[in-house]
Amino acid sequence: MNPTLLLRWALRESRGARGRLLALTACLALGVAAVVAVTGSVDAIQQGLAGKTRQLLGADVVLENRTPFPPEVDALLAQLAPDARRTQILELSSMAALPARGGVPGASMLVELKVVDGTFPFYGQLTLDPPAALDQLLDERSVVVAPALLSALGLARGDQLLVGGAAFTIAGEVLAEPDRLGFSFTLGPRVFVSRQGFARTDLGAAGNRVEHKLMLALPPDQAGAAQVQALVARLRSELERPGLIRDVDSGADSQPGVSRQLQRVERALGLMALLSLVLGGIGVSQVVRAWLGARTLSVAVMRCLGLRPVEILVMFLGQVLVLASVGCVLGAAVGASVPWLLPRLLPDSMPVELIQAAQPLAWLRGIGLGLGLSLVFALPPLTAVWRVSPARVLRAEASPLPAPRGVRVACGLALLLGVFFSALSLGERLDLAGGFTLGLAAASLALMGAARLVMWAVGRLPRERVGPTLRHGLAALARPGAGTTGAVTALGLGVFVVLSVAVVAERLSHSLRSALPDNAPTAFLVDVQPDQWQSLSAELEARAPGAVRSVPVIMARLSVIDGVRVADMLAGRRGDDDSRSEGRSRWVLTREQRLTWVEQLGDDNQIVAGALWSEPELDEVSLEEGFAASLGVELGAELVFDVQGVAVPLRVTSLRSVEWRSFAINFFVLVEPGVLDDAPHFRIATARMDPDAQRQVQDLIAARYANITLLDVRAILEQVAELLSLLASGIGALGALTVLTGLAVLAGSVASTSLRRGREAALLKTLGLTRAGVARLIAVEHAMLGAVAGAVGGLAGLLLARGFLIEVAELSLDMPWGLVPLAAGLTGALAALCGVLACRGALRQPPLLSLSE
Template sequence: MSVPPASDKTPVRAGWLLSMAWRDSRTYRRRLLLYMSSIILGTAALVSIRTLGDSMAAAIDVEAKALLGADLDINTRTAFSDSAEVFLRNLGGEQSRQSSFVSMVSFPRTDSSRLSNVRALEGAFPYYGVLETVPAAAAQSFKTDGTALVDDNLMIQHGVEVGDSIRVGMRTLEISGRLVSIPGETAAMSTIGPRVYIPMSELESTGLIQPGSRVTYRALFRFDDGVDADELAATHSADTAARWGMDWDTVRDRQAGLERSLGNLYRFLNLSGFIALILGSVGVASAIHTYVRRKRGTIAVLRCLGAEGRHTFAVYVIQAMAIGVIGSAIGAAVGYLVLGVLPVLIQDFVPFELVVGFTWLPLLQGMGLGLLMALLFALLPLLAIRDISPLLTLRSSVETPRRGNADPRRIVLIAVLVAGVVLFGISQTRVWLQGVGFAGGLICAFLLLTLVARSLITLARRIVPATWPYVWRQGLANLFRPDNQTVTMVVALGLGAFLITTLYLLQYSLVGHITQVGGDRQSNLVLFDIQPGQREDILASMRQNGLPVMQQTPVVSMRLAGLKGRTIAEVMADTTERVSRWPLRREYRSTYRAHLEDAETLLEGSLQPRADADGDSVLVSVEKGIADRLGLSIGDEVVFDVQGVPVKTTVGSVRAVDWQRMQPNFFMVFPEGVLEEAPQFHVVVTRIDDPQVSARFQRETVSRFPNVSLIDLSLILNTLNDILGKVSLIVRFMALFSVFTGVIVLVGVVTNSRYQRMQESVLLKTLGGSRNQILKIMTIEYLFLGAIGALTGVVLAFAATWILAVFVFNISYVPAYIPVLAVVGGIASITILVGMAASAGIYRQSPLEVLRAEI
């Protein structure tokens, strides 16, 4: 073995460092391959997700116009007036009109019904992209032959075919085509609200457009190349919003909105890869720590032969870099294999066909991040190399590295490591606050898991009763053996349990919250769009079916016309005004009554039961959230445009509303004696416990009152479960990267401690221990490691889910205990199986072989 001279003036040749790193790894290459596998999955996740993100961004640019289907979309909640139609025609271009609303549709052949999104269309829209139908000709022919296009999923659910009939309001139409896809809309939208297209010429005959009906009216444009839709929107949107309540949506607006929504999905997927890579890097650090301890003798010999600490340090840094480079390269290849599955999983949530292509940038980014994180984590245990003394060759049993906890190099490296994790988190989320928060949360989870592991070691050392059977005492004693890997194993297992359990508990809480909303004798069926002349008949039908009337409420549509003595146009034109634009332009569904409902709490002022006879003093009650957005307080003046009639009011009270209750809630509540003569519809709320009675009542109601729509809690639950099921599939698929990485780290940790277990096994055999005893000792050790890691992860998951449920989703926290116990048992079992498999053959080792290995 040749080494360079010890003099500082003689530089070390790079060739010697490389050849020494290669020669030194000869007997450990198989184990080094296991070490590098820890970062393969993390790098694979990063490469696949970043490539997917680039492909989505490119597709949004290419499909920008098809996402909107037009150059310009102008929509409003009220029918276009004559003056508005004149304005729209003067904009020029080719135009289409669409009216959309939610209504019950029924299928006579199967005697079934479903709340659907009905759209009446006139014109050649979509101008970009196509309505994909089966047969294809139906996409155009339905507009002229008086037929309907029905969502494919809706037809499958109700067992109808092309040629059958669909009843929309008072009109029965033939189904001429299955609606497969719509430009700019995802497949998941058909689950939430299945779409039904009818010709505009058939809309009036349905009888569904009644006073107070909630309809969205759209004017859709295609312009010549010389017309800039964004410039038109910038010029006219503010004025038309104030005059007619119009919202303008251009291709650029739709593109920006889609980028924001897909950006959330992209950030989540990125964070999944982030966790996998960090966990893999921890595995690398643990493996390098064990590797360096085994190499202390070799390093001491090199120091005796003249190599300096920095020389030996460089040799093992090269090996760590090789692990990172090769592992990242393999991970990149695996990442492109993953791209065969990931786009399929998220296709339902993307409003265009997702085609993934090869690009160099995400490949290099993923490999670079994988190498960087692996190297940063590996440097921490490698620092010990610089402190290994040549005297270690003579007194290896007592010589330890001369390094304290306050080693400046170690402190600096830890600071760099933390900063790297934070910067990595920011790069993944692309929002610095989210990145810092996520990285901070992950660091806290690591610290908590580490604290639990160290506490476990302390407890195992101090409180194990001497009366316990020997195999139990020895199995627990193994948790604090020299060179134990207890901390690493608890961190790896705990993080995997934390991810899996958090995802499950969050879905369980979302579904459980909806179930609770309909429980405890709360309402579970809402009937809306009831016209004044139908109300008594509806109530009579409910009495015949023995159904309680839990709430009946009139609803009146209106808009804001003035605020604190100024018109809405003046408020919106005032750039110094901090009032949010959304509540100024929206349509308000308000009611009138003399009392508060059980979902409301009076915060300020008093509720006026009935307005004065002269109508000069109308005190309206405002919901707190909208009051804050509009900057309203007690005594402020608010003028409403009630379908063309100005109504002047004063804020008389402020209410808190529980929006999660399944009943009609309102931003504005008027006193009685003001809105009775205004165009309105009614909402009735009831509860039906028997599913058969509910189905029969809904069929009868839709048959007698086609314009009345019903919202059933069971429909909400089924829809939520369907959507969450699809989302959970994506989430769990990405979580598998972290779980599999944890398993690989577990295998690596067990393999690293194999020599210590071999020594222990030989010693026990020499002292008369049986094979059965040794296996029991190892099983108990792995049982405690798996159970403690899983339990800690589960406790963290309970805490994280509670925070997400209460502070992010604003829902009640619904814990699930039995499934979580299954997670703990499953992880403990996996730990035992993996540990025993990786320790196979230990008992067969003879004492002589172990002694020779030591020599």
């Protein structure tokens, strides 16, 4: 048929259904608003999160190496990030000392020297005293130092300090630096020096161990989270894997204690964005189904006039597309306002600091997804036109019938492909999109099976002993054309989304809020000598009773693994391009290992393989599981450590998981007690103290323990706590948004199935039932539909939440099975309420008017 004629028919057909078309447009807008609101909020939080995490690093990307960067780095960066700002930093350990007086050398201590050139940092706040930019305080003859150095050596601003044989003037103090948001082992207080000042020292000579860092700040239009991760992946592939440089990191990778939480949040946000597709699809499918149910007589008339089913489908699909376009624009406008409104309406739940509300790409993507979802989710109900006979002109009460099997299969495949590509556009991962599509299909099949089972069971239950209201409700579920299967599937999928998101958001939010232990240390004490520990520990216990921990530290190097020298392994791996783990293994093999011993493991260490100190005849070692994987060793492997020239063979008898987010003292390598008792060592200690007690300890150390460095990490703890709290608030608020949106779509879905009940209500009133009686019948039927959908959908949602939390987020979960009957009851109540409200107009309308339509 001529497309122009089809368009004219579509316009004429719509004249008699303007009210229903407006309702369809509103419901399509609701579905699109669900997608745009959730995906827009996800994008807003992800962008805000990227801004927070880059402050952990001071840059978007950091490249690290033990030697100066090879020419390949400049060439690749010129190709991949030509507009990125760069600054190069050197980090090394050195001695800082007071000038000699009367021929007597001044006091000295080990410091961490940081050589900066240009802008530092690109992101975050470098807090200095006096307040100024770092390059304003540094020149070739000045340094900026940590307060701990001033206290330890009795210095003040303006005094002289010797570093690497050159004299510098102390120009200021560094109180906090963003890229030191971590609790890695440190040798001493920080000293900042300019590149010109470093050139005056003798520290650049060959043989000094220098850490080279290249920091990159990308232009705003290239600094999105996905773009940064793509750049990092490419740099790792081209530079790190072949062994040209040691490491490439982004903000999300920089701190082990925080990065796992960030990964969990990213994955949860992705899950919510994917589930928002289901919400939109449910709204579209049910509204189109109800709309077509009301247009069955018009379809029969068109068949009498010679239109083929495919032409009728194209005509209705064109109407859906036009209405969907209007609904998408309206829904996008509503959904786009949500990320902007939520932080202002709920400032305690959705942090403004974590939101970047302007997300035009999210809006466009939401409109595109809305149109695509409208088309693919409208196809299954629209295929009912194939089975509308022209003879149905005389049977206006007829309901739509299923399409032929081949048509249904084709539409089902189109629906699956539409969901798959929509999920791929959000998740950008084939495995995630495929798993989500298959999981959604499995949940839908389970719900359809449950609906058919209920219809079969209801049709065979004896109903003589129950009251008339319940009897009618049971009979209505199993009657032909009741739409029980579609209603249960739609409601069940809605419950599936709502419950899974609610459980994931609550558990993840709780994990984030409890990520920072209450007993996290506020101070680290480094380089404590064994003969100093007894007196120092007494002073610490007096000021922080029960909050002091200390362990011995022995410096060593790994020399042999299972009879193969590490030097030979490194020579064999040079130039390998297998995986990122190979690039990291070079660092694991060459790093200076820090060993300790403990009798019992703390709560933040759990044995995952083997047993701790279980072989009396062997000298044993326990490895952190990730460290063991990087080394490529398993239980039973023999490692030989070089401890100051002495070879110490050890057998791996256990592997441990370490909760790095505890921010306590943890090690990759634990040695059996007694093996290294005679080896030279020092101690490190942690304590949790109030500010006054910590100042007293700092003064005590400056007066009596000049070699010990106290590192104040209170500010770092506060930064971590603030970030985790923001993440918890954001994920909780977004979960609530998704749940509320799901409830709105659920209500709309129930209402859409009730729009065609006018003639049924009129017939029941004609047979003598009152309005209240008809309302009770409708309520019972919808309550039973909702209860079945709530039970099956709730169970599926809990299983999804359990799989996500355990397998993806790596969190434990005590399954709240009690939520299944609660979901069944609440969904039944919601369905009954919405069903009665949707039929309110039909209940008030005179029966003759309804029957004459």
